[in-house]
Amino acid sequence: MINKVSKHIVQNEPLIFERTSPGKRGYQLPELDVPPVDPVQALGAKNVRSEIEDFPEVSEFEVLRHFSRLSTWNYAIDLGLYPLGSCTMKYNPRVNEVVARTEGLAWAHPYQPEHLSQGAMQVIAALEHALGEITGMDAVTLQPAAGAHGEFTGILMIRALLESRGGARSKILVPDSAHGTNPATAMMVGYSVENIKSNDRGVVDLEVLARAVTDDVAALMITNPNTVGVFEENIRKICGILHDKGALVYMDGANMNALVGVARPGDFGVDVMHLNLHKTFSTPHGGGGPGAGAVAVAQVLTPFLPGPRLRRAANGWTWNYDCPQSIGRVRAFYGNFGVLIRALAYILAHGGNGLRQATLDALLNANYLRTLLEPHYQIAYEAPSMHECVFSDDRQAKKGVRTGDIAKRLIDYGFHPYTVSFPLIVRGALMIEPTETESKLELDQFAGAMISIAKEVEDNPELVLKAPHSTRTPRVDEVTAARKPVVRWRPAAAASQAAD
Amino acid sequence: MSYPETYRYTKEHEWVHLDGNHATVGITEHAQHELGDIVFVDLPQPGTQVTKGHTFGSVESVKAVSDIYAPVSGQVLESNELLSKSPEKLNEDPHGDAWLIKISIASDPAEINALMSAGDYQKYVGAE
Amino acid sequence: MLDVIGLRSQEDLVSYLPSEVRFNGRLRLENGKSEYEIIDYFKHLADENANGYATFLGAGVYNHYRPVLVDTVVSRGEFLTSYTPYPAEISQGTLTSIFEFQTMVCQLTGMEVANASMYDGSSAVPEAAMMAVRITRRDKILIARSVHPEYGQVLRTYTQHQGIPVEEIKYSKNGRVDLDDLKSKLSEGVAAIIVQTPNFFGILEQLDEISSLAKSKGALLIVVFTEAVALGLIEPPRQADIVAGELQSFAISPSYGGPYAGIIATHEKYMRQLPGRLVGETTDAHGGRAFCLTLATREQHIRREKATSNICTNQALLALMATVFMTIYGKQGLRELAEQNLSKAHYLAAKLPLRFDAPFFNEFVARTNGRSPEQINAALLEHKIIGGLPLGRFYPELDGCMLLCATEMSRRETMDTVAQAFKGGRA
CATH class of the missing domain: 3.40.640.10 (Type I PLP-dependent aspartate aminotransferase-like (Major domain))
Structure with missing residues (x-):
């Protein structure tokens, strides 16, 4: 019995190019108040294009209808639980959207005079301060555009520090449970990657680590809590092992929402970390971006932060471009400011105590789900869960049903799937993160769905294997998409030519 | 699954067929089955030097990439053009039309003959 | 929910963490604010920013109309x-x-x-x-x-x-x-x-x-x-x-x-x-x-x-x-929008001494002849106009030049004011 959802009518809609009719328009420009300039005369005939071939031509209302209809084909956190482990899909408060659109902030040009940018600079200063307090680190940069961009920034700083000490070293250690961005980042900074095997409890093995930390190791990139949702309880010792050999510790803060107010990386020995503001601090994911990847560092790394740096001068805030040891810019301007406003608004709404309570609520929700699901799914590791819990499909695989199939069946029950097949160290992983913003009602419905699917696997595995059954779009052919990639629309005639 | 007797096989699931100084290299039926639907094959340009035991290309399914290792050293004479347009052939005929590269070998032929026979390989994949 | 898990209080969810890593202090952040206070906080900050100014800044970030x-x-x-x-x-x-x-x-x-x-x-x-x-x-x-x-x-x-x-x-x-x-x-x-x-x-x-x-x-x-x-x-x-x-x-x-x-x-x-x-x-x-x-x-x-x-x-x-945006403007609109930008920028450029002589779209480099770009910009601020970008910061050889951008948002009177400021007269 599926009680969370029922069927309703969904509109079909062609691509915008197929809706086009010549001459239709959805815009109105003001009348030109200066003499018109002839493009050919101003730019030269060969610099002027004839037309943008096949560009859309539709009315304003058609634009609205088109995108409104497309939107109804999406699932969203606004519609229900979105238990994607490691992605922290929580409620995005709408006041944050309102304040990010405040005229004087949204329309601030990055090069407008500093004395007319003091409000924007205060937003940055206030958020840097708050994140420093939350992480227990000494300084914060808000320049990186996303988590992976933050990793890149952090590893560049580690390299710069080691070079200043006499040698960059050659290797970065990455636990086998890590996100794929970690090894990819290390490569972009000119390091080779050595994987560290996790032990049978899902955490870093101290002996294995100690053997791996040689004089050519620059840093360890560690996620804590790690990707199986378990706190690396030896984190202090881990940091000690690295530091004893002159190496540094990078913490991937993708799971910082399990620690805010409860533990601070700066206090337990981390040298540099990034925060995904679009996860822990609730800025909306927007279908895949924008995010923001703040990076927090210990004192020893501050000279290497990307420039410019915000500085308090006698008559207000100013940008300091004189950063001789800086790794340089990682992007133009100062960061994803619009995202920073939202993150700051989230922190202001919660306050210190509220942030800690949010963490405890996230832990409560994850452990509640774990308890309800453990009789039906194989928990990957016995260690206590923090903000997410990871199961394996061991029991269901015996019936030929894998984690990906269970995920698809969840859709029929009105839920977005959990994270499938990650982390790689768990065979057939189901990674579930409910976040703190879900009610008991929603959690119970989700657990009910999961338990019902476990029963279906026993009684009628075919039902699960062929899911989803109720969506507008059934399973899609990803193999053909990859074999014969079609990544843009072409008019019918051109498309058939291209296929020849 | 049947494995041609005239081929030699590696632990990384490549086969090699020797013809004088030339060798044809492909992946085995077992390998294609494990990979699932193959969507892309990345092969070296003719003229590239390949080294025994080192990777010379890769095979992709929708959600995985597998390196392919050279069973012999030598210079690439030809890469199989068929696979750039029709990677699915590698699922259909891995021991025949869907060979990967032809190499002018620099290895000692005796080294090649020391690789697994069809029978040994079949035992090897049975045991894996 | 705690009963189901078998815990007494939420603190038990973290009490197993090693004491040397637990944070026992309180985050030194202000107490949580209401929705009204948050809006008010950012409104105040916005007031410390330029608000309601006309602008001739481009340089990678452009001031175009954003359809509703x-x-x-x-x-x-x-x-x-x-x-x-x-x-x-x-x-x-x-x-x-x-x-x-x-x-x-x-x-x-x-x-x-x-x-x-x-x-x-x-x-x-x-x-x-x-x-x-x-x-x-x-x-x-x-x-x-x-x-x-x-x-x-x-x-x-x-x-x-x-x-x-x-x-x-x-x-x-x-x-x-x-x-x-x-x-x-x-x-x-x-x-x-x-x-x-x-x-x-x-x-x-x-x-x-x-x-x-x-x-x-x-x-x-x-x-x-x-x-x-x-x-x-x-x-x-x-x-x-x-x-x-x-x-x-x-x-x-x-x-x-x-x-x-x-x-x-x-x-x-x-x-x-x-x-x-x-x-x-x-x-x-x-x-x-x-x-x-x-x-x-x-x-x-x-x-x-x-x-x-x-x-x-x-x-x-x-x-x-x-x-x-591209859908709203479409084939015809994007052209018309670009032509307006071209016309506006050329209108303003015609009144100013240009540093380079080559075809340009909606941005150009002007010399500030005798006065510094900062002086001109300061004069313009009095009219609630943000002028161009002084180029000396990026190009020492272009000290005394500024990069100006005009878009469909630039009004003729405002551009005339900019031209006046360049002449050194009362803008």
Whole structure:
């Protein structure tokens, strides 16, 4: 019995190019108040294009209808639980959207005079301060555009520090449970990657680590809590092992929402970390971006932060471009400011105590789900869960049903799937993160769905294997998409030519 | 699954067929089955030097990439053009039309003959 | 819920953590605020910013009108609060809109394929350069001095430890790439030449000439743009092997520097070297048209240290803003918008002493003859006008010059005031 959802009518809609009719328009420009300039005369005939071939031509209302209809084909956190482990899909408060659109902030040009940018600079200063307090680190940069961009920034700083000490070293250690961005980042900074095997409890093995930390190791990139949702309880010792050999510790803060107010990386020995503001601090994911990847560092790394740096001068805030040891810019301007406003608004709404309570609520929700699901799914590791819990499909695989199939069946029950097949160290992983913003009602419905699917696997595995059954779009052919990639629309005639 | 007797096989699931100084290299039926639907094959340009035991290309399914290792050293004479347009052939005929590269070998032929026979390989994949 | 788990209090959820890592203090942050207080807090900050000023700043961030529908669409929770469209069955809205985005970027740039967007234009440049290094198996990059200087800085940050030397190409006295300097620095080791058009000074580069030089040495040509509105009017950079650009002009508010949406577009033969997300067309189990993320094996979550980039997001919501913008203006509107920009900028430029003599779109460099750019800007602020960007900061040789931008938002009277200020009279 599926009680969370029922069927309703969904509109079909062609691509915008197929809706086009010549001459239709959805815009109105003001009348030109200066003499018109002839493009050919101003730019030269060969610099002027004839037309943008096949560009859309539709009315304003058609634009609205088109995108409104497309939107109804999406699932969203606004519609229900979105238990994607490691992605922290929580409620995005709408006041944050309102304040990010405040005229004087949204329309601030990055090069407008500093004395007319003091409000924007205060937003940055206030958020840097708050994140420093939350992480227990000494300084914060808000320049990186996303988590992976933050990793890149952090590893560049580690390299710069080691070079200043006499040698960059050659290797970065990455636990086998890590996100794929970690090894990819290390490569972009000119390091080779050595994987560290996790032990049978899902955490870093101290002996294995100690053997791996040689004089050519620059840093360890560690996620804590790690990707199986378990706190690396030896984190202090881990940091000690690295530091004893002159190496540094990078913490991937993708799971910082399990620690805010409860533990601070700066206090337990981390040298540099990034925060995904679009996860822990609730800025909306927007279908895949924008995010923001703040990076927090210990004192020893501050000279290497990307420039410019915000500085308090006698008559207000100013940008300091004189950063001789800086790794340089990682992007133009100062960061994803619009995202920073939202993150700051989230922190202001919660306050210190509220942030800690949010963490405890996230832990409560994850452990509640774990308890309800453990009789039906194989928990990957016995260690206590923090903000997410990871199961394996061991029991269901015996019936030929894998984690990906269970995920698809969840859709029929009105839920977005959990994270499938990650982390790689768990065979057939189901990674579930409910976040703190879900009610008991929603959690119970989700657990009910999961338990019902476990029963279906026993009684009628075919039902699960062929899911989803109720969506507008059934399973899609990803193999053909990859074999014969079609990544843009072409008019019918051109498309058939291209296929020849 | 049947494995041609005239081929030699590696632990990384490549086969090699020797013809004088030339060798044809492909992946085995077992390998294609494990990979699932193959969507892309990345092969070296003719003229590239390949080294025994080192990777010379890769095979992709929708959600995985597998390196392919050279069973012999030598210079690439030809890469199989068929696979750039029709990677699915590698699922259909891995021991025949869907060979990967032809190499002018620099290895000692005796080294090649020391690789697994069809029978040994079949035992090897049975045991894996 | 605690009963079900078998705990007495929520504190028990963390009490097992080793005491030496537990934070026992209180975060030194203010108490939580109400919705009203939060709005008020940011209103006060906005008041300390320029509010209600006319502006002639461009330089990579442009002041264009943002049609109302853009916000209506991106405020829909189904777009705003969804994640990356992994499960195709319940993500067709985002996937379809990205497919439309990729198509429009191709139509606009004259390229064959485009990805689902990058962080911004500045980070798209090094990603394009790294792509060229992979394609050509060469390592050196030449970048024109007339490319946005901050983009050049980002390129250097990215390439510094990847064994990719970067060399700068001068501009000539008319503000375009100095072809002789390019010729002298171009060698068989060059992977790509990076130029911007319209360039940082607003001037159109000579792509035909640059492209044949690149071809003669087997180097790729990367063409950058920061002012996407220009593409409504100017010939798309078909000579490019890779186009890397910024779509901020398309309904993305300046927002003090971000978030924006970068793009990378290229030819089909280089598709597998693209970084970032790609959406492809396919069919569903009922035979209907459907879309999904594709060619994921290029990406870090599969290829890990061998990936084309470490990027694992795009800027979907901003790409959607740009898509809605392009749809609203459409074929005719984007042209008309670009023509208005051209007319306004040429109106203002005609009244000012120009530093360079070459075709420009909606930005140009003016000399400030005798007075400093800062003095002129200070005079303009009294009229609630933010003037141009003094160029000495980026180009010491252009001290005493400023970069001005006029768009469809620039009014004739305001431009007349700027002209007055340049003359030194009471503006």
